[in-house]
Amino acid sequence: TPVDDLTPEAAAAELERLAALLADYDRHYYEEDAPAVSDAEYDGLRRRNLAIEARFPDLVRADSPSLKVGTAPSAKFAKIRHAVPMLSLDNAFSDEDVADFARRVRRFLKLADSAPLAITAEPKIDGLSLSLRYEEGRLVSAATRGDGSVGEDVTANARTLDDIPNRLMGDAPAVFEVRGEVYMTHADFAALNERLARGDDPEEAAPAAEGEAGAEPARKVRQFANPRNAAAGSLRQKDPAVTRERPLRFFAYAWGQASAVPGATQTEVVEAMAGFGFQTNPLMRRFEDIEGLIRHYRMIEAERAALGYDIDGVVYKVDDLKLQERLGFVSRFPRWAIAHKFSAEQATTVVRAIEINV
Ligand code: NAD
Secondary structure (H helix, E strand, O other), rough: OOOHHOOOHHHHHHHHHHHHHHHHHHHHHOOOOOOOOOHHHHHHHHHHHHHHHHHHHOOOOHHHOOOOOOOOOOOOOOEOOOOOOOOOOEEEOHHHHHHHHHHHHHHHHHHOOOOOOOEEEEEEOOOEEEEEEOOOEEEEEEEEEEOOEEEEHHOOOOHHOOEEOOOOEOOOOOOOEEEEEEEEHHHHHHHHHHHHHHOOOOOHHHHHHOOOOOOOEEEEEEEEOOHHHHHHHOOOOHHHHHHHHHOOEEEEEEEEEEEOOOHHHHHHHHHHHHHHOOOOOOOOEEEEEEHHOOOOOOHHHHHHHOOOOOOHHHHHHEEEHHHHHHOEEOOOOOOOOOEEEOHHHHHHHHHHHHHHHO
């Protein structure tokens, strides 16, 4: 039924159904690292939920998917409460949406159209976000995003990644939480799935050891649907020894709690994190105009298939941290950032290209 034709009763029933359905899909995706439906289908349901809520604002449910980030942490892990919440990002699907974002930012800050406004653009890495807490330069804990407020304790697992230093280099703040994305390259993903299919991965070997002597142990062959799920499933292992065998990488692009923020802009803090010993994305740039952002988006889109890892868009962030602070947050998004998504059609092309390479 078109949203415009829905009666309030039908709308309420559908919002209830969508909340339950999307919560179920979230559990498959975030907790089991095995999506039940395609991202396109999932995103379509989320958009329909939003459209119904926009038409019937009084019917927005307390458990609405549009107010939620991720899903509750799995009982497999100890919990870590985030000192600063880990949120999601608002989406832009067109150049016009990006221009709207800049207009909203200017209006909120009461900035004239002619006043300078620097915005950064960087690839949106398709992995899972991780928060790394350093005290006196030493890694003390690592947590997944979870539901944004409480994440999963994956400290021992995170310590096995080469891209995650146990000690920060240089002059780091006494308390500093580095945030970024754990991801897997296309080549490593293909090799891992092959290994899983052969059954010679430690995760698959475990049930065999428990099998009865002489009996052929029932062995489930589990392969990952995509590099994002492979990264999440590999980091979120009970046994860190399994994670150690998985080729995971990490890009730092954000931060949480900090006793002192090492810079006055997004650009400066990312440079500082590179100085502390992290990988940062080489395609991050800073622009003073929307045209620059869009040009960079097109360039990244053109380079996409050659990057060797999945990205699903470009993230724009207001560069000046004082302005970020003034802009603050709205429900599940920062007001100072937006993700400019690639179209689904291009996503399919990339997936096909990967399959051919494999
Ligand atoms: P999101 O992934 O669209 O955006 C927020 C995330 O982007 C952040 O948490 C961060 O991890 C990540 N990110 C990557 N690079 C970044 C950068 N440079 N700067 C800042 N952040 C960066 O939002 P979401 O709420 O985490 O997840 C929604 C996505 O997950 C959608 O694409 C959806 O299709 C998919 N999903 C699919 C299913 C399914 O069943 N298929 C279920 C749930 C979610």
